[in-house]
Amino acid sequence: LVKLFAIDPEGQKREVVGLAGQTLLRALTNSGLIDPDSHRLEEIDACSAECEVNIAQEWLEKLPPRTYDEEYVLVRNSRGRILNKHSRLGCQVVLTPQLQGMVVAVPEAKPWDIP
Numbered sequence: 001l002v003k004l005f006a007i008d009p010e011g012q013k014r015e016v017v018g019l020a021g022q023t024l025l026r027a028l029t030n031s032g033l034i035d036p037d038s039h040r041l042e043e044i045d046a047c048s049a050e051c052e053v054n055i056a057q058e059w060l061e062k063l064p065p066r067t068y069d070e071e072y073v074l075v076r077n078s079r080g081r082i083l084n085k086h087s088r089l090g091c092q093v094v095l096t097p098q099l100q101g102m103v104v105a106v107p108e109a110k111p112w113d114i115p
Contacts, residue, residue, distance in 0.1 A: 002095040006033050006053075009108040018095045024104065025051045025090035033106045034090065051090035052077070056103040060086065063093060 006016045006028060018027030028034045034051055052074065055063065066074070070092045074083055090104075 004102040007105040022095050023091050024093035053090050054086040054105040055088050059102045
């Protein structure tokens with residue numbers, strides 16, 4: 001088990017439990033923080049950045065760097081805003097025991113993501 005903390009869009013800190021080897025997206029979806037219908041596939045080719053999260057500074061260095069594909073999806077979906085260095089796709093972050101205690105922020109849904 002990997003326990004981490006998520007700051008929800010209202011600013012509340014919530015404990016999230018995932019499994020090592022599972023994606024951050026799956027853990028956040030299972031905890032009700034990301035709508036499962038907004039991101040059906042965990043493959044980068046199908047990603048449209050609805051699972052974008054912000055990783056706390058002290059945890060960034062414990063993650064592998066963004067891949068070219070992840071960077072491309074984040075930039076493509078930035079809609080003209082400046083891309084935050086803390087932004088990661090939850091579908092591309094794999095939980096490991098070293099991420100125990102990690103803090104992530106789940107941003108408010110963007111207007112174009114709301115049905």
